Amino acid sequence: xxxxxxxxxxxxxxxxxxxxxxxxxxxxxxxxxxxxxxxxxxxxxxxxxxxxxxxxxxxxxxxxxxxxxxxxxxxxxxxxxxxxxxxxxxxxxxxxxxxxxxxxxxxxxxxxxxxxxxxxxxxxxxxxxxxxxxxxxxxxxxxxxxxxxxxxxxxxxxxxxxxxxxxxxxxxxxxxxxxxxxxxxxxxxxxxxxxxxxxxxxxxxxxxxxxxxxxxxxxxxxxxxxxxxxxxxxxxxxxxxxxxxxxxxxxxxxxxxxxxxxxxxxxxxxxxxxxxxxxxxxxxxxxxxxxxx
Amino acid sequence: xxxxxxxxxxxxxxxxxxxxxxxxxxxxxxxxxxxxxxxxxxxxxxxxxxxxxxxxxxxxxxxxxxxxxxxxxxxxxxxxxxxxxxxxxxxxxxxxxxxxxxxxxxxxxxxxxxxxxxxxxxxxxxxxxxxxxxxxxxxxxxxxxxxxxxxxxxxxxxxxxxxxxxxxxxxxxxxxxxxxxxxxxxxxxxxxxxxxxxxxxxxxxxxxxxxxxxxxxxxxxxxxxxxxxxxxxxxxxxxxxxxxxxxxxxxxxxxxxxxxxxxxxxxxxxxxxxxxxxxxxxxxxxxxxxxxxxxxxxxxxxxxxxxxxxxxxxxxxxxxxxxxxxxxxxxxxxxxxxxxxxxxxxxxxxxxxxxxxxxxxxxxxxxxxxxxx
Numbered sequence: 001x002x003x004x005x006x007x008x009x010x011x012x013x014x015x016x017x018x019x020x021x022x023x024x025x026x027x028x029x030x031x032x033x034x035x036x037x038x039x040x041x042x043x044x045x046x047x048x049x050x051x052x053x054x055x056x057x058x059x060x061x062x063x064x065x066x067x068x069x070x071x072x073x074x075x076x077x078x079x080x081x082x083x084x085x086x087x088x089x090x091x092x093x094x095x096x097x098x099x100x101x102x103x104x105x106x107x108x109x110x111x112x113x114x115x116x117x118x119x120x121x122x123x124x125x126x127x128x129x130x131x132x133x134x135x136x137x138x139x140x141x142x143x144x145x146x147x148x149x150x151x152x153x154x155x156x157x158x159x160x161x162x163x164x165x166x167x168x169x170x171x172x173x174x175x176x177x178x179x180x181x182x183x184x185x186x187x188x189x190x191x192x193x194x195x196x197x198x199x200x201x202x203x204x205x206x207x208x209x210x211x212x213x214x215x216x217x218x219x220x221x222x223x224x225x226x227x228x229x230x231x232x233x234x235x236x237x238x239x240x241x242x243x244x245x246x247x248x249x250x251x252x253x254x255x256x257x258x259x260x261x262x263x264x265x266x267x268x269x270x271x272x273x274x275x276x277x278x279x280x281x282x283x284x285x286x287x288x289x290x291x292x293x
Numbered sequence: 294x295x296x297x298x299x300x301x302x303x304x305x306x307x308x309x310x311x312x313x314x315x316x317x318x319x320x321x322x323x324x325x326x327x328x329x330x331x332x333x334x335x336x337x338x339x340x341x342x343x344x345x346x347x348x349x350x351x352x353x354x355x356x357x358x359x360x361x362x363x364x365x366x367x368x369x370x371x372x373x374x375x376x377x378x379x380x381x382x383x384x385x386x387x388x389x390x391x392x393x394x395x396x397x398x399x400x401x402x403x404x405x406x407x408x409x410x411x412x413x414x415x416x417x418x419x420x421x422x423x424x425x426x427x428x429x430x431x432x433x434x435x436x437x438x439x440x441x442x443x444x445x446x447x448x449x450x451x452x453x454x455x456x457x458x459x460x461x462x463x464x465x466x467x468x469x470x471x472x473x474x475x476x477x478x479x480x481x482x483x484x485x486x487x488x489x490x491x492x493x494x495x496x497x498x499x500x501x502x503x504x505x506x507x508x509x510x511x512x513x514x515x516x517x518x519x520x521x522x523x524x525x526x527x528x529x530x531x532x533x534x535x536x537x538x539x540x541x542x543x544x545x546x547x548x549x550x551x552x553x554x555x556x557x558x559x560x561x562x563x564x565x566x567x568x569x570x571x572x573x574x575x576x577x578x579x580x581x582x583x584x585x586x587x588x589x590x591x592x593x594x595x596x597x598x599x600x601x602x603x604x605x606x607x608x609x610x611x612x613x614x615x616x617x618x619x620x621x622x623x624x625x626x627x628x629x630x631x632x633x634x635x636x637x638x639x640x641x642x643x644x645x646x647x648x649x650x651x652x653x654x655x656x657x658x659x660x661x662x663x664x665x666x
Contacts, residue, residue: 001508004533008500015498118521123557130532139532212497213528213555214521222495257501262490263463265501 004136005258006251011142013250015208018149019223020230020242021156022200028237029173029193032085032095036077036103037201037227038220042110044070044202045209045219052122059125063206070202071195077102078194086190103221110217120213141211148207152200153243160239169193173237229273235283244285319362320355320617322607323382325375325393325403328367335596336395339417340365341589342600343392345581348588350605355612363604368394372402379403383410389617390415390610390626392603397421404431413610413623417603418596420545425644430623432644434603434635436568438471438545440649442478445566448654448665449542454512456485457542460502460526462518463491471517471544479515487511494522499529507533517544524555531559540564553660560657564665569598569635570653572664578634602633 023037047066051057057065081102085094126144130137160166171179172189180186201220208223209215229249234241249269257265276284324343327336343363351360364386366378375394382388390413394403397419407414408428416424416433425431449457457479461472479486487509490502503526506514514530516523523543530541543552543565552560571582571592581601585593593601606629613628614621631638636651655662 001504004504005501008504012498012500117551118524118555120555128528128532128559130534132534137532137534208497212525214497214525222497254501257490258505262492262502266493 001258003134005254007136007138008258009251009254010247011138011146011250012254013247014142014146014149015204015211015246016226016230016249017243017246018145018152018204018207019201020227020234020246021149021152021239022197022204023227024231024234024237024239024242025156025193025200026197027231028235029169030190031173031176032082033099034078034082034095035099035224036074036081036106037197038224039077039103039106039110040070040074040198040201041205041208041220041223042107042215042217043073044205045215046110046114046205046217047202048206048209049119049121049215052125059121059206059210063203066206067199067203070205071197071199074194074198074201075191077106079191107217107221114217116216116218119215121210121215126210139211141207145207145211148203149243149246152203153239156196156239165189165192226269229269232273233276233284235285238283238285241283241285245283319360320611321386321388322361322363322611323379323386323388323391324363324365325368325378325382325391325395325399326365327370327395328365330369332370332395335418336367338594338596339393339395339600341585342417342593342597343604345585345588345597346601346604346608350608355608356615356617361608361611364388368399370396370399372399375399375403376406379406379412383407383412388412389619390607390622392417392600392607394419397424400424400431401427404428407431411623412619413626415603415607415626417599429644432626432640434606434638434646435599436646436649436652439474439478440646441566441568441652442471442474442544443482444649444652445542445564445654446478446482446484448564448566449513449540450482450484452540454484454540456487456509456511457513457515458487458506458509458511459489460499460506460514460516460518461489461491462494462496462522465494465519468494468518468544468546471546475515475517475542475544484513492518492522492526494519496522497525499526500533503530503533503535507535511539513540513542515542515544517546519546520549520551521555523547524552524560527552527556527559527563537562548655548662550662553657553662557660561659563657564654565662566652566654567595567662568652569595570655570662570664573634573653574664575634575636577632581634598634602631602635602638605633606631606638 026034026037044066047069048062051062051065081098082095085098126140130139168184168189171184172186176186230242230246234245253265253269256268326339327333347361347363354360364382366382368375368378382391391407392415394400395418400416400419404414404427408430411430413430416435418435419433420435420437422437424433459476462468488506492499492502516526523546541563543563547565548567582593610622610625611617613625627640629640637648639647641647654665656665
């Protein structure tokens with residue numbers, strides 16, 4: 001049973017990490033507390049629902065299209081809600097308020113439009129059968145999440161460390177004013193970060209919706225709580241930290257539920273959050289990779 | 294002064310008038326149901342069931358040819374509005390009895406008022422415990438979950454179930470009370486409870502709990518939660534390798550066609566107890582379903598069926614009472630011995646349903662519920 005529980009934990013943790021990737025990028029680079037991130041997750045899932053159910057697309061077409069759609073929505077909402085605030089001195093607190101109000105309006109608007117019902121992607125989209133390796137069971141959707149998480153972490157690190165765009169984004173994260181003086185188009189770089197974050201959130205929504213078969217307007221809100229734990233424990237803006245913290249959180253939750261009590265599963269996650277904030281508020285893995293690398 | 298004298302004179306003349314028109318005057322019965330707001334679906338179904346029964350009752354007439362005049366008031370799921378509706382029905386419409394209200398918490402507000410005014414009140418959809426403890430004028434025809442679950446467990450035991458694991462959503466009152474009932478019933482039935490696992494009603498991952506349960510190899514898994522998490526549990530259970538050897542047992546929350554829509558084939562084999570089922574093979578039930586469809590162009594649900602029987606139970610009690618007299622109607626209601634679309638029906642001394650003979654156990658097959666043979 002322990003081996004299967006560890007597999008369960010890593011797979012659950014991969015969903016947390018996948019969700020947190022775009023979130024930590026948005027936080028660490030743009031340095032605004034943007035609570036609308038969960039909405040891009042929901043939006044991506046609903047876009048994939050539309051693409052597969054109404055237009056009959058397969059998962060390989062629906063996944064990138066839904067991700068790009070969510071990215072475009074992210075750029076639009078970011079521009080709408082935050083452009084005015086970026087010029088102010090107290091941007092962090094103001095952005096918390098504005099994006100909290102904004103995201104609640106978005107969720108309830110979405111619920112009014114589409115209804116609160118739980119939906120699922122078409123059953124045959126990926127095989128529901130599990131692969132059995134040495135008595136351990138893994139489904140196709142879970143493998144997709146694991147693969148996508150590892151691939152995206154690699155791509156993001158390569159982007160940040162190895163490209164001029166990554167250099168510009170890191171400069172922006174370090175000192176926005178200086179970056180502007182050095183000839184970086186900061187507005188364009190910010191929009192690009194929003195777009196990438198939105199794409200990551202949307203892709204997470206599609207894959208996690210596919211795995212758990214529970215797509216509803218507020219699905220992003222429930223994930224946001226775990227997302228907070230992951231990016232704070234992993235370090236804001238730390239992409240590798242998000243991966244490690246996400247997987248660790250998943251494993252700890254599963255082991256708590258499996259061996260101590262399922263009632264304590266959530267309590268443990270948030271106890272870790274508080275403990276990390278007390279002892280290492282910068283995150284377990286030091287400074288943000290996005291800024292340091 | 295003149296006016297008052299006139300009024301007294303008129304009042305004095307009334308009994309004579311009343312006696313003269315007694316044959317023609319309809320018997321006043323009131324109902325309080327949710328007809329607006331997000332829970333209106335329940336009240337509208339109940340109203341449909343009541344009025345369908347009323348058509349049949351008034352075609353024959355009661356008390357030697359008198360008709361029943363049913364006044365349905367909207368409570369909008371609001372306790373104050375429900376109390377006002379009861380006062381209006383008693384004071385203005387002079388009803389002999391009241392059917393409803395829809396929700397248990399509305400009954401806890403309305404019941405004390407109608408009981409004090411000695412108006413027999415018959416709940417058709419109130420399943421919380423303690424409803425009939427309000428007073429001697431409060432009745433209900435709806436089976437509480439504590440009556441349904443033991444029937445389901447008995448069906449499971451008939452299939453050889455001896456050990457059970459229980460799962461429930463621990464942050465939702467409905468799921469928790471259903472779990473309490475399920476646990477008590479399992480203990481009483483002599484089932485060996487191997488483990489009790491909880492989850493949040495918004496959770497999507499149940500892999501840790503299910504892996505633990507699978508390692509204990511129970512004959513059955515009982516789940517008390519709303520239909521969405523139950524669907525998630527079933528889908529994940531199948532991908533973790535739970536097969537036909539494990540019987541999944543649902544509480545009231547699983548008794549929803551949405552289970553098949555979300556979980557699809559993963560839900561196949563789940564059993565759940567229900568006070569009524571549209572496909573129940575009984576002559577009166579088939580006739581009821583047909584005439585409900587003819588009148589409203591849609592399928593009746595459990596709430597409509599319960600209301601349909603309740604209206605007939607009430608009409609029969611008034612008829613036996615011999616006069617539209619609330620006190621006599623109360624006494625006759627208590628003596629009810631009826632057979633309706635829900636099955637045979639009597640009240641206990643505590644004015645709750647006395648028999649669970651009408652409970653049907655359903656099984657999921659191909660995404661739809663059918664009766665467990």
